[in-house]
Amino acid sequence: MKKVQFKSSYSQYIFLAPQLLILLIFLYWPIIQTFRDAFTIQDAFGFGSYFAGFDNFLFVFSDPSYYTAFKFTIIYSFVITLITGSIGLLLAVQANKVLHGKNVYKTLLIWPYAIAPAVVGVMANYFFSERYGLLHHLFNNLWGFNWYEDVFDAYIYVIIAGSWKQISANFIFFLAGLQAIQKTVIEASIIDCKSNIRRFWTITFPLLMPTTFFLIIINITYAFFDTFGIIDTTTIGAPGSETKTLVYKAYIDGFKGLDLGSAGAQSILMMIIVLIITIFQFRYIEGKIHYN
Amino acid sequence: MTKYISSSINHCILLMGLIIMIVPVWIIFASSTHTSLFINTNGLQFFLGDNFIENYSRVLFKQSGFFNEITAFKMFFNSFVMATGIATLSVITSLMAAYGLVYFKIKYATIIFWLIFITLLVPLELRIMPSYIVMSKLNLVNTFAGLILPISASAIATFFFRQFYKSIPDELLEAAKLDGTSSWRFFIDFLVPLSKTMIAVVFIFMFVFGYNQYLWPLIMTTSEQYWTVVMGLKTMYGSISDRFAFVIMSMIPPVVIIIFLQKLFIQGIFQNK
Numbered sequence: 001m002k003k004v005q006f007k008s009s010y011s012q013y014i015f016l017a018p019q020l021l022i023l024l025i026f027l028y029w030p031i032i033q034t035f036r037d038a039f040t041i042q043d044a045f046g047f048g049s050y051f052a053g054f055d056n057f058l059f060v061f062s063d064p065s066y067y068t069a070f071k072f073t074i075i076y077s078f079v080i081t082l083i084t085g086s087i088g089l090l091l092a093v094q095a096n097k098v099l100h101g102k103n104v105y106k107t108l109l110i111w112p113y114a115i116a117p118a119v120v121g122v123m124a125n126y127f128f129s130e131r132y133g134l135l136h137h138l139f140n141n142l143w144g145f146n147w148y149e150d151v152f153d154a155y156i157y158v159i160i161a162g163s164w165k166q167i168s169a170n171f172i173f174f175l176a177g178l179q180a181i182q183k184t185v186i187e188a189s190i191i192d193c194k195s196n197i198r199r200f201w202t203i204t205f206p207l208l209m210p211t212t213f214f215l216i217i218i219n220i221t222y223a224f225f226d227t228f229g230i231i232d233t234t235t236i237g238a239p240g241s242e243t244k245t246l247v248y249k250a251y252i253d254g255f256k257g258l259d260l261g262s263a264g265a266q267s268i269l270m271m272i273i274v275l276i277i278t279i280f281q282f283r284y285i286e287g288k289i290h291y292n
Numbered sequence: 293m294t295k296y297i298s299s300s301i302n303h304c305i306l307l308m309g310l311i312i313m314i315v316p317v318w319i320i321f322a323s324s325t326h327t328s329l330f331i332n333t334n335g336l337q338f339f340l341g342d343n344f345i346e347n348y349s350r351v352l353f354k355q356s357g358f359f360n361e362i363t364a365f366k367m368f369f370n371s372f373v374m375a376t377g378i379a380t381l382s383v384i385t386s387l388m389a390a391y392g393l394v395y396f397k398i399k400y401a402t403i404i405f406w407l408i409f410i411t412l413l414v415p416l417e418l419r420i421m422p423s424y425i426v427m428s429k430l431n432l433v434n435t436f437a438g439l440i441l442p443i444s445a446s447a448i449a450t451f452f453f454r455q456f457y458k459s460i461p462d463e464l465l466e467a468a469k470l471d472g473t474s475s476w477r478f479f480i481d482f483l484v485p486l487s488k489t490m491i492a493v494v495f496i497f498m499f500v501f502g503y504n505q506y507l508w509p510l511i512m513t514t515s516e517q518y519w520t521v522v523m524g525l526k527t528m529y530g531s532i533s534d535r536f537a538f539v540i541m542s543m544i545p546p547v548v549i550i551i552f553l554q555k556l557f558i559q560g561i562f563q564n565k
Contacts, residue, residue: 002394002395002458002462002465004462004465004466004469005395005396005397005465006395006396006397006475006478007396007397008396008475011396011475011476012392012396012397012398013392014392015388015389015391015392015396015479016388016389016392016393016398016404018384018385018388018389019385019386019388019389019408019447019450020389020404020407020408022381022385022441022444022445023407023408023411023445023447025426025430025441025445026423026426026441026442026445027411027414027419027442027445029422029426030419030422030423030425030426030442031414031419031422033419033422033425033426034418034419034421034422037421037422087309087312090305090309091305091306091309094302094303094305094306094309095306097299097302098299098302098303098306099299101303105306105309105310106554107551107554108310108313108314109306109309109310109313110550110554110558111313111547111550111551112313112317113550114500114504114543114546114547114549114550114557115504115543115546115547116503116504116505116506116522116542116543116546117504117506118504118506118522118523118525118526119504119522119525119539119542119543122525122526122539123316123317123320123539126320126336126536127316127336131332131335132331132335132336132532133336134319134335134336164312164313164316167309167312167313168313171309172558176558196298225415225417228417228506228507229506229507229522232506232507232526233525233526247417247418250418251417251420251421251507254420254421255420255421255424255511260421263421264421264422267418267419270418271413271414271418274413274414274415274418275413278413
């Protein structure tokens with residue numbers, strides 16, 4: 001906050017009003033509704049509802065498909081983070097080194113970042129279709145690829161579709177992180193350590209730690225929420241429901257299954273997960289890692 | 293010599309990266325310039341065909357056949373209205389709210405601060421069903437207001453502007469106060485012009501964010517007249533080369549923005565940090 005401020009009896013509220021109004025109607029109202037849904041059970045015909053305590057939560061916890069979705073979401077976040085992080089870092093290191101064409105590489109590597117996940121999913125669809133799919137044919141020749149029956153193959157499908165555009169995001173941030181490292185540090189390290197690879201892991205990579213942790217959070221959030229459009233345009237959860245993320249499952253249960261109680265409870269559980277990630281981010285990452 | 297070899301390795305790895313990022317889109321683009329008959333018999337294509345103008349103009353302007361009642365052109369129009377609405381509304385409300393938070397002494401400032409920023413923890417995906425119910429109670433299903441308002445109910449932009457205002461030196465306000473400038477004049481004559489770049493960054497970022505929305509328009513529009521480009525991809529039918537053409541067209545607006553306004557856009561991503 002500023003040391004010098006305006007003192008007024010009403011102006012500040014006029015400035016705050018539009019945003020607060022929109023938030024109250026279009027955010028707080030639905031959130032309150034979510035909590036109401038989570039703690040009530042509607043009867044099957046929609047005529048009445050009654051307070052159910054934690055019954056909806058217990059129902060979610062006793063549902064094996066919730067654990068399937070949970071497991072998939074964790075695996076998905078982990079693999080996407082690992083793949084996109086390492087390819088992004090590899091490309092960023094190379095782009096930071098080359099003397100010629102740096103900007104051309106940069107432009108040509110970052111544009112997929114702007115493409116919507118749903119569009120990526122539709123494209124992936126063509127590459128994995130039995131009829132036209134180049135990747136489908138390739139994998140099929142290698143080991144008999146069949147994503148609508150085999151869980152592992154379905155994983156490969158959604159992981160490739162989900163990773164592609166996220167490589168760009170990782171590339172942009174790693175490149176920025178590399179460019180922020182002071183030249184003098186690198187020059188000094190060249191004198192001390194001749195091996196390029198060792199120098200990277202002992203000097204450069206530790207200096208990139210803040211970027212790495214930040215990207216882990218970004219990638220996890222991406223895998224949790226933004227991949228909705230990808231799942232919905234590729235496997236739709238196939239073979240059974242092994243490739244449903246938690247968000248996707250909550251949507252299907254609420255919107256298609258019309259089980260508002262269960263969907264509400266799942267949403268609240270997701271909010272708790274987001275809260276934990278955020279607290280973790282502030283506590284450990286912002287606090288412990290120093291930029292210089 | 294070793295320098296030469298190591299730099300060629302760098303370029304090789306980068307070229308492989310380029311192949312991964314560009315070739316899939318290129319193949320869809322090249323395939324979209326052939327006839328469907330050719331695609332159906334020969335599969336995806338790597339080289340361009342001769343049906344570019346024919347396919348793309350058919351998709352853009354033909355009313356029936358591709359979708360029932362709507363042309364791709366109308367869907368682009370809808371997407372632009374939605375994205376522009378989201379970007380404009382977010383910029384205006386956030387610019388004002390951040391001003392109120394940073395430049396005024398407010399009672400219950402902490403409560404208002406949390407009321408605004410805790411919303412960052414609840415992305416739209418988590419409140420999709422109740423949001424739909426609220427919108428139908430307000431009679432906003434199948435309206436542009438229904439597409440725009442819940443997406444612009446976000447504190448991300450407020451967060452950017454707040455950070456930016458805090459970096460402006462206090463002397464500016466002191467000087468303005470000595471001159472007896474009112475809070476409204478200060479906002480319009482000093483802060484808004486000072487925030488020009490920031491406004492552009494947030495606008496571009498929110499525009500792409502709005503354009504790329506998928507789930508919300510899918511739920512909010514039962515009438516084809518309000519379909520947007522990105523959500524329409526899932527429901528489109530029509531021949532295969534038409535579909536390829538539509539996929540390519542759908543990614544042009546955000547990709548053009550990121551290529552031409554690269555600097556501003558990257559700045560936007562970093563503000564999102």
